[in-house]
Amino acid sequence: AVVSTQSTGGRDFSGAEVYFTKMTGEPEAGQYMEAEHVPGHVLIHRARHMHGTKPLLSGSRYNILTWLRSSSLRNSFCPMCRSKPRLTPSVRMGDGFTV
Numbered sequence: 799a800v801v802s803t804q805s806t807g808g809r810d811f812s813g814a815e816v817y818f819t820k821m822t823g824e825p826e827a828g829q830y831m832e833a834e835h836v837p838g839h840v841l842i843h844r845a846r847h848m849h850g851t852k853p854l855l856s857g858s859r860y861n862i863l864t865w866l867r868s869s870s871l872r873n874s875f876c877p878m879c880r881s882k883p884r885l886t887p888s889v890r891m892g893d894g895f896t897v
Contacts, residue, residue: 801866802845806835811857822846822880835859 804816818831821844832852833841843849845865876883 802843803864803866804835804841805862806837806839806841807860807862808858809837811854811859813853813855814859815852816841817850817852818843819848822848 814835816833816835818829818833820829835841845867873883873885875881
């Protein structure tokens with residue numbers, strides 16, 4: 799599985815709740831859930847879970863986003879477009895795929 803984490807910074811803000819709908823590749827089933835950003839807390843979810851952020855109403859908010867995945871899974875398909883990636887060797891740092 800691919801897991802996504804979001805860590806929120808900023809103390810004085812309102813709005814910008816994260817919402818979740820369906821899982822990628824599954825039929826729409828009326829699923830909807832909101833999660834409030836709590837400064838200092840980390841929100842962890844499956845990356846296949848379609849999500850977005852409601853508008854920021856006031857203040858400033860900062861996020862650090864990470865995706866945690868195995869190379870074998872990442873090499874088999876792109877989690878965003880679901881297509882098989884074309885692997886290209888790289889020196890030192892690459893784009894997250896391995897050859």
